[in-house]
Amino acid sequence: MDQTVAGTIAPLREIIAIWRPYRGRLLLGGLLSLCALASGLMLMGAAGGRLAGAAIGLSVAYIAVRLAGIGRIVLRYVERLFTHDAMFRALAAVRVWFYRKLATSSAAGLGFRRSGDLLSRLVSDIETLDSLYLRLAIPLAGAVLAGPVVSVIGWRTEHGLGLGLAVLFALSAFAFPAIAAYVARRNGAALSQAEVDLRIAALDFSGGLREARAFEAEAQLVDRIEARQEQLYTFQQQQSRRLAIAGASSFLCSQIAILLALGAISVWGSVHVDLLQATILLFIVIAVFEGTMGLTRAGLTFAQVSHAALRVSEVARSQQHAGTTAVIPAMRGDIVLNDISFRWADDRRPVFKNMTLTIRCGERVALLGPSGSGKSSLAALLLKVVTPDSGSIVFAGDDIAGLDTDQWRKRIAWLSQSTHLFDDTIRNNLLLVRPEATDEALWHALDQARIGDFVRALPDGLDAWIGEGGSRLSGGQGRRIALARTLLSDAPILILDEPATGLDADTERDFLRTLNETTTGRTVLLIAHRLTGIEKLDRVWRLQDGQAVAMPL
Numbered sequence: 001m002d003q004t005v006a007g008t009i010a011p012l013r014e015i016i017a018i019w020r021p022y023r024g025r026l027l028l029g030g031l032l033s034l035c036a037l038a039s040g041l042m043l044m045g046a047a048g049g050r051l052a053g054a055a056i057g058l059s060v061a062y063i064a065v066r067l068a069g070i071g072r073i074v075l076r077y078v079e080r081l082f083t084h085d086a087m088f089r090a091l092a093a094v095r096v097w098f099y100r101k102l103a104t105s106s107a108a109g110l111g112f113r114r115s116g117d118l119l120s121r122l123v124s125d126i127e128t129l130d131s132l133y134l135r136l137a138i139p140l141a142g143a144v145l146a147g148p149v150v151s152v153i154g155w156r157t158e159h160g161l162g163l164g165l166a167v168l169f170a171l172s173a174f175a176f177p178a179i180a181a182y183v184a185r186r187n188g189a190a191l192s193q194a195e196v197d198l199r200i201a202a203l204d205f206s207g208g209l210r211e212a213r214a215f216e217a218e219a220q221l222v223d224r225i226e227a228r229q230e231q232l233y234t235f236q237q238q239q240s241r242r243l244a245i246a247g248a249s250s251f252l253c254s255q256i257a258i259l260l261a262l263g264a265i266s267v268w269g270s271v272h273v274d275l276l277q278a279t280i281l282l283f284i285v286i287a288v289f290e291g292t293m294g295l296t297r298a299g300l301t302f303a304q305v306s307h308a309a310l311r312v313s314e315v316a317r318s319q320q321h322a323g324t325t326a327v328i329p330a331m332r333g334d335i336v337l338n339d340i341s342f343r344w345a346d347d348r349r350p351v352f353k354n355m356t357l358t359i360r361c362g363e364r365v366a367l368l369g370p371s372g373s374g375k376s377s378l379a380a381l382l383l384k385v386v387t388p389d390s391g392s393i394v395f396a397g398d399d400i401a402g403l404d405t406d407q408w409r410k411r412i413a414w415l416s417q418s419t420h421l422f423d424d425t426i427r428n429n430l431l432l433v434r435p436e437a438t439d440e441a442l443w444h445a446l447d448q449a450r451i452g453d454f455v456r457a458l459p460d461g462l463d464a465w466i467g468e469g470g471s472r473l474s475g476g477q478g479r480r481i482a483l484a485r486t487l488l489s490d491a492p493i494l495i496l497d498e499p500a501t502g503l504d505a506d507t508e509r510d511f512l513r514t515l516n517e518t519t520t521g522r523t524v525l526l527i528a529h530r531l532t533g534i535e536k537l538d539r540v541w542r543l544q545d546g547q548a549v550a551m552p553l
């Protein structure tokens with residue numbers, strides 16, 4: 001992970017750019033917060049002045065205390081209302097942005113990401129981002145305002161005192177928080193990784209509870225969770241210890257500052273007017289330095305926020321990388337794989353070795369091969385989830401590497417081996433690919449997938465709720481809903497990865513017949529272990545040793 005300053009700042013700038021529409025509200029919230037702070041300082045100063053005045057028999061107007069007191073309460077309330085409202089809106093914008101980035105990769109990339117990691121990014125990382133404004137920017141702006149105030153009043157009492165207070169303030173409000181940020185930043189990556197690991201273990205456990213029970217492996221999985229929890233605690237403890245030192249140092253500075261102000265009272269207190277000024281100073285020092293205590297935490301917050309911003313923006317960056325060029329793909333064309341070689345990782349064996357094949361526009365072709373031969377990897381390459389190590393994939397004469405990724409994926413309807421069904425109605429699951437589709441079109445697609453009669457028999461029909469991942473359906477029924485969704489899409493290219501998984505032999509035959517009839521004019525890539533003999537195909541290849549070998553029809 002990039003640890004440089006630029007690597008830290010760039011993701012934060014990206015997040016701040018998403019907040020741009022709320023700039024006015026955020027600035028107003030900040031301004032109100034500074035006004036609340038100013039009235040708080042005035043209140044303390046006025047209270048100090050009145051106390052000293054009472055001690056020396058000087059009449060100091062009570063009105064200032066009242067006004068500052070009321071002002072502080074009202075401003076604090078309005079400020080909280082504004083800053084939190086602005087922040088909730090800004091975070092909602094980040095969530096929408098994040099979802100959009102995920103949605104554009106939903107054709108493929110998600111299947112290759114760990115869901116626990118994604119959940120962490122979506123929930124805790126985005127939540128952490130509110131600290132950037134509420135616990136970082138606002139307290140820092142407050143410190144920038146309060147520091148000069150206390151130094152100037154100190155300077156007017158005695159130059160050396162003003163200087164001393166300024167140094168103590170700089171240490172307490174800026175230096176120690178910066179050290180805390182540095183320490184926390186160093187630990188931050190390990191800490192958030194430990195959080196993600198724990199979340200993945202917990203999700204794994206809850207998702208695989210049935211298997212864990214069946215194999216009596218619950219204790220083993222619980223041990224795994226506990227080990228990861230332990231690891232997280234260890235990192236948290238280390239972090240807390242170091243932060244406690246930074247916090248204590250900052251606290252020490254504030255206590256020295258108060259001692260200095262008390263010293264000022266004892267030195268200059270014999271002269272009435274100076275006593276007044278020194279007491280005001282003491283009260284303001286107490287208020288200002290109390291505010292700096294939270295800044296050490298802001299240092300920690302900075303580390304957490306910069307990590308969160310990096311993790312959240314990483315998702316976007318992979319998308320931007322994939323779609324930086326704006327070449328819009330043609331609607332139709334041949335797909336040509338030119339001499340492509342590909343392996344998933346350097347330490348894995350190559351999946352393709354200088355493979356060349358051409359899928360002509362409107363052809364119905366099949367790609368066969370034993371498990372692990374690379375059929376799904378080819379789909380991943382076509383969908384631009386991964387790029388070939390060498391060679392190129394060309395569509396209608398354009399290298400797909402140069403095509404706009406979002407637009408390219410819109411040309412493809414893809415049915416993966418584990419296509420996801422959403423916890424929603426049948427209708428909404430189908431409308432995902434064609435939001436404007438009529439009920440007639442939905443029923444047509446369901447009939448093509450041989451599931452129309454089943455849906456008609458449901459009390460709620462198209463509005464029946466199918467549960468998480470289609471849990472209220474049988475495996476085969478869910479598969480057919482997913483098939484219907486793919487058939488509903490009007491994309492010119494269909495990639496069907498083992499479409500018959502979970503279907504009985506009769507339904508499989510029916511479905512393949514439908515496929516023969518309904519996909520005329522579209523390019524269909526059928527990925528399968530073997531053929532049934534019903535498929536009407538223009539070409540068949542068998543994947544073997546990283547090559548596509550043409551098979552007789």
Ligand SMILES: Nc1ncnc2c1ncn2[C@@H]1O[C@H](COP(=O)(O)OP(=O)(O)OP(=O)(O)O)[C@@H](O)[C@H]1O
Binds near residue numbers: 344345370374377
């Ligand atoms: N995300 C991934 N990361 C690393 N290696 C992968 C990944 N996906 C697939 N592989 C590896 O690439 C090779 C080809 O896998 P692929 O899924 O393309 O095969 P397949 O022909 O579709 O298999 P099956 O018929 O079992 O679905 C396998 O050795 C597999 O382990």
